[in-house]
Amino acid sequence: MLDLWYTENHTDNVRFSIKTNKHIHSETSPFQQIDFFESEEFGTFFTLDGLMMVNEKDEFVYHDMITHVAMATNPNIKKVLVIGGGDGGTVRELTRYASIEQIDMVEIDERVVRLSQEYLPITAGKLTDPRVTLLFEDGLAYVKNKEDGYYDLILVDSTDPIGPGEGLFSHDFYNNCFRVLTDDGILINQHESPYYPSYAHEMKRAHSKIKGLFPITRVYQFHMPTYPSGHWLFGFASKKFDPLKDADLDAWNALGLKTKYYNTDIHAGAFALPTFVKEMLNDA
Ligand code: AAT
Known part of the structure; x- marks a missing residue:
């Protein structure tokens, strides 16, 4: 039997491979x-330009962490x-909140989207929720043309900066x-990884830009087995709410949402960063 391996370059000197059953x-x-x-180990997965985006086994880590930290910080997000x-996957987690009225x-x-609906119903299954509107355009142009003060929360669930x-x-x-967020708006953004220098460079660049714009800027971490180095970050930027001081963790627990990665201990713990990461962010 032929062995079929998917391989991606995590750096010029490091490769990551998954044994696959089929290139679907x-x-x-x-x-x-x-x-x-x-694949056997990660179930169905998809890549864009040769980089892992989503697989059935660890997607819960990423989608829990992009969504619930902000939602626990401000339960009035609509x-x-x-x-x-x-x-x-991100939309799926958002639709679990009855309090959310609109998801664009x-x-x-x-x-x-169409291929995920076909091959990854585990993540795409809630894209048909009546609160969801799908718009197929460049996010950069979309926010440029959007009116001021519209959204309570923006989640930037993007590819890497290439x-x-x-x-x-x-x-x-x-x-x-910043402009299209409400006065108490929150932005969660892709913050890359602190470990390999090429990713750390992008992390610092993103952080320095956001630091100059929002009064509250934090970074939080989580474990993503299939992303380069397995150590991944999101940025938390906000006009008013501090994710540690202002989060109503009891209120979030009272919602009774069952999650596999996020919990309110993780909420606090995820903002505790290793020294080398703190130093890089302070320099940014
Ligand atoms: N839920 C985790 C999946 C992703 S995929 C990121 C998506 O961002 C892709 O579907 C891509 O088409 C889309 N995208 C890229 N650029 C833009 C843009 N300018 N406007 C709107 N959408 C865009 C994230 C994986 C993270 C991987 C980290 N290594």
């Missing part, structure tokens, strides 16, 4: 190369914008996010 789908969309695979996130998802590549995701790491983009 491959196409080049107008924006990127899209591939879906089936209007949410998701940028990217075509697999639907702006994804540049409709093909990611290819179509590049603009979602620009000063212009973060500035427009």
Whole structure:
């Protein structure tokens, strides 16, 4: 029997491989190369331009952490914008909150959504929730044209800053996010990884831009087995709420949501960063 391995470069000197049973789908969309695979260890997974985006086994870590930290900080969030996130996992977690009234998802590549609906119903299953509006356009242009003070929460569930995701790491983009957020709005953004220098460089760049715009800026971490180094970060930027001082963790627990990674101990713990990460962020 032939061994079929999916391999991606995490750096020029480090590779990560997954044994696969099947290469289910491959196409080049107008924006990127899209591939879906089936594997024993990670179930179905898909890659964009040769980088792991989502798999059935560890997606809960990422989607819990992008969503619940902000939702526990401000339980009154009603209007949410998701940028990217075509697999639907972030939207799935948001739809669990009865209090959320509107979820707009702006994804540049409709093909990611349609293929996820076909092959990854585990993440895409809630994209048909009546509160969800799908918009297929560039998130950068979307926030540029949106009116001031509209969203309570923006979740930037984007690819890394290469290819179509590049603009979602620009000063212009973060500035427009600030503008379209309400006075107590929160922005969660892709913050890359502190470990390998090429990723740490992007982390610092993103952080320095956001630090100059929002009064409250924090970074929190989680364990993502299939992302480079397994050590991944999101940025928490906000106009009013501090994720540690202002979070109503008892109120979040009272909602009774069952989660597999996030809990209110993790909420506090995730903001405790290793010394080398703190130093890099202070320098940023
Ligand atoms: N839920 C985790 C999945 C992703 S995929 C990120 C999505 O961002 C992709 O579907 C991609 O098409 C979309 N995207 C990229 N650029 C833009 C843009 N400019 N506007 C709107 N959507 C965009 C995240 C994986 C993170 C991987 C970290 N290594």
